[in-house]
Amino acid sequence: MKNTPRPISKATAIRQNLSRFLPFALLRLLGLFVTVVIGVYLTILIANMGGKVDELRLLQIRTTVGEQVRADPAFFDMPVAERDDIIESRVTLEVKRRRLDQPFVARSIDYLLAAVRLDLGRSEEMHSDSGAREVSAIILERLPATLLLFGTANLAVFFSAIFFALRLSRRYGSWMDRAVIALAPTSAAPAWFFGIFLILVFAFLTPILPAGGMVHVPPPEGRVAWGLSVAQHMVLPLAAMFFSSIFISIYSWRTFFLIHSSEDYVEMARAKGLPGRLIEQRYVLRPALSPIITSFALMLIGLWSGAIILEQVFNWPGLGSLLFRAIGHRDTPMIIGSVVIFAYLLAITVFLLDILYAILDPRVRIQGGRS
Amino acid sequence: MTSFSRAFAELRRYPSAVAGLLLIALLLLAGLFAPLFIPYGEALAKWRGGDAWRMYPVNAAPAWTDWLAGNNNPRTQILSTRDAPRTQAHFAGGRQEHIALHFDYEADGFPSELNVFLQTDHSARAPFVRLTWLTPSGERFLLGGQRVSAADRISISQHQLLSQRLGQAPHVGLFAQPASRNPGATPVVQKGRYTLAIDAILFGDEATLEADLVVYGRVHGIAGTDHQRRDLLVALLWGIPIALAFGLLAAVGTTLTTLFIAAAGVWYGGWRDALIQRLTEINMILPLLPILVMIGALYSTSIWLMLGVVVLLSIFGGGIKMYRAMLLPIKQAPYIEAARAYGAGGFRIVIRYMIPRVLPVLIPTFVTLIPTFVFLEASLAVLGLGDPVLPTWGKILNDAQTQSALYNGYYYWVLAPAVLLMLTGLGFAMLGFAMDRVFNPRLRSL
Numbered sequence: 166m167k168n169t170p171r172p173i174s175k176a177t178a179i180r181q182n183l184s185r186f187l188p189f190a191l192l193r194l195l196g197l198f199v200t201v202v203i204g205v206y207l208t209i210l211i212a213n214m215g216g217k218v219d220e221l222r223l224l225q226i227r228t229t230v231g232e233q234v235r236a237d238p239a240f241f242d243m244p245v246a247e248r249d250d251i252i253e254s255r256v257t258l259e260v261k262r263r264r265l266d267q268p269f270v271a272r273s274i275d276y277l278l279a280a281v282r283l284d285l286g287r288s289e290e291m292h293s294d295s296g297a298r299e300v301s302a303i304i305l306e307r308l309p310a311t312l313l314l315f316g317t318a319n320l321a322v323f324f325s326a327i328f329f330a331l332r333l334s335r336r337y338g339s340w341m342d343r344a345v346i347a348l349a350p351t352s353a354a355p356a357w358f359f360g361i362f363l364i365l366v367f368a369f370l371t372p373i374l375p376a377g378g379m380v381h382v383p384p385p386e387g388r389v390a391w392g393l394s395v396a397q398h399m400v401l402p403l404a405a406m407f408f409s410s411i412f413i414s415i416y417s418w419r420t421f422f423l424i425h426s427s428e429d430y431v432e433m434a435r436a437k438g439l440p441g442r443l444i445e446q447r448y449v450l451r452p453a454l455s456p457i458i459t460s461f462a463l464m465l466i467g468l469w470s471g472a473i474i475l476e477q478v479f480n481w482p483g484l485g486s487l488l489f490r491a492i493g494h495r496d497t498p499m500i501i502g503s504v505v506i507f508a509y510l511l512a513i514t515v516f517l518l519d520i521l522y523a524i525l526d527p528r529v530r531i532q533g534g535r536s
Numbered sequence: 537m538t539s540f541s542r543a544f545a546e547l548r549r550y551p552s553a554v555a556g557l558l559l560i561a562l563l564l565l566a567g568l569f570a571p572l573f574i575p576y577g578e579a580l581a582k583w584r585g586g587d588a589w590r591m592y593p594v595n596a597a598p599a600w601t602d603w604l605a606g607n608n609n610p611r612t613q614i615l616s617t618r619d620a621p622r623t624q625a626h627f628a629g630g631r632q633e634h635i636a637l638h639f640d641y642e643a644d645g646f647p648s649e650l651n652v653f654l655q656t657d658h659s660a661r662a663p664f665v666r667l668t669w670l671t672p673s674g675e676r677f678l679l680g681g682q683r684v685s686a687a688d689r690i691s692i693s694q695h696q697l698l699s700q701r702l703g704q705a706p707h708v709g710l711f712a713q714p715a716s717r718n719p720g721a722t723p724v725v726q727k728g729r730y731t732l733a734i735d736a737i738l739f740g741d742e743a744t745l746e747a748d749l750v751v752y753g754r755v756h757g758i759a760g761t762d763h764q765r766r767d768l769l770v771a772l773l774w775g776i777p778i779a780l781a782f783g784l785l786a787a788v789g790t791t792l793t794t795l796f797i798a799a800a801g802v803w804y805g806g807w808r809d810a811l812i813q814r815l816t817e818i819n820m821i822l823p824l825l826p827i828l829v830m831i832g833a834l835y836s837t838s839i840w841l842m843l844g845v846v847v848l849l850s851i852f853g854g855g856i857k858m859y860r861a862m863l864l865p866i867k868q869a870p871y872i873e874a875a876r877a878y879g880a881g882g883f884r885i886v887i888r889y890m891i892p893r894v895l896p897v898l899i900p901t902f903v904t905l906i907p908t909f910v911f912l913e914a915s916l917a918v919l920g921l922g923d924p925v926l927p928t929w930g931k932i933l934n935d936a937q938t939q940s941a942l943y944n945g946y947y948y949w950v951l952a953p954a955v956l957l958m959l960t961g962l963g964f965a966m967l968g969f970a971m972d973r974v975f976n977p978r979l980r981s982l
Contacts, residue, residue, distance in 0.1 A: 349969055351962065
């Protein structure tokens, strides 16, 4: 098809695009916000089993307070009735502190409003290593560990997968290509599963690497020694994550690139005699850019949740094991806190991707307001 | 059907597909065999543990590890007085019995434990029993005497006095060569014929006494045993049908419901489609595993509840967007127009015309989805949220982890369920990947 250039200046084109795009963006933002609110509220409901957890918590408060008072030597000589009064008043105080005396619906709305304002509140059962009870402090304390491990692993997998996939798509059918295809099914097993084998081989059969944890106990003195110790502890979980997803990633990117490089315009470029590198950059990679960016962004927010089981298996002090412990403690603010942040990150990413698509892909840009 | 048989013939050209099919067939066969071998109720009762396993060794490795490593570790020997000769001498008001249990011990390693189980049936006073140990070299050890209640266990391994006298655990010292029993020396097994002599005094004419000597081995069966003496074979075998059932049901449940919803959304369009799209986005925010963990921790860890939640949460899963993209062009296809022309309703079109059209493309996805759910079940079990009664692979892994199996060197405990999980995963994944290349027209030319 031959397009005749329209007789409008670039500035008006941009303005036209913007006027179409802005309402679309606003609508999208609003929709995403509603999505986040509903998702978070559902999480609140699930985390409380519709208020069922409250009964458990009430019982728990009653037993702990009762035990505390009965075990306290200061109250030993007191008559039973008086002691019961003390227990009762302390239980009431504790119930008030956790606001369990209010109906669940009211509390859930409060949770929601606070969560949406990103006011994560205070944890009920857990505290950070420095003793803070703020959910945000606890999460921030665990975040570096998760980011370090999962960031390194996912970035390594992502970039090496794309690199190898491009090379393989250039010479598909070679022995390397076939090897990757043959190995791809191994990715059916999750990373923790590979982790078990790696621990078995490298921590017990030939004990050269630590089986779990993040640093040696006690932590070594000095920054370099500490860093080396962390690096040593990272090797096995990194390897587990790398092996569990590298082959499937290479395989699917390779297939993706192959499909893109069998398009007519690529054949055309090849027929013109353009050099391979140029074809790759201009004709294969460029139209494939938006899926690549999407999966990169989704991978980045996937980092946030960590991986509960991998962290449990390797005893890694990250967000996954934090969430697992929070669930074990029935610590609602903690659970909601981590889900809320995940929801926000996801929504922001989706929104940014929408805008990015509009910039990258002219088809989306032109349809923008209508779709 | 011809297209299916053609696809199958094409599949046979892929060695990985054949290998995957073989693996799946083997697993299915074993899965069918498990209920015949150990009935469901019996498997559950056995896996609960307890007294049924008292004559099994604790943490014994599978017998084949012995063969692999070229060792000669002992197997469990159970000697019953029911088939041993006994001499009786009567006295007023009762009788004296002497029973000798002989057995040959030819293994290189020491037993892991030594117990005597006694059952008596008496109406008058409880019988009195005295045990004597005779080694091949003629040494004689008194293992003490005691009154016996209806069903009693004499744990020779935990005999304090004896272990002080021997300077070693009794089940080592009693089997060691006299010279190697000195402190500082490594004990060496004394091979030959051992005897446990049981001298009992029974009161009343009808009183009876039976005893079982159990010399616990260090290897057992084809799967070994765990910390509760349970034979791992029960869980390894029953894990197959459970894993397959969970994987298949979850895969069927999630694919079909998602496909149906996507097709309905595409067909009806309008606000219904928009609603489905928004629900999918909300669902994206809910993290699956933490929700499963929450439900497991707060409510119930029943495998069927988990299955239900998995299906429920993935009804509006990410698959919808993909299916929508596939179904949108189909909506405009002439054959659907033809169906509308003869007056087919919306439901009929969705079920009979739209879904069957994309089904072949989805079969590979479906097959590769199965191991994901098998591993999901194992993951939950490893977190300690496995089904409370069912014997599954994940629960073996969880037990092994809580008992630090790797640290203690019980590698078999981790390896056996892990290898089975791996084989299941590989079988379905290899088949699925090959199918993908056969069924997906875009990949076929590549």
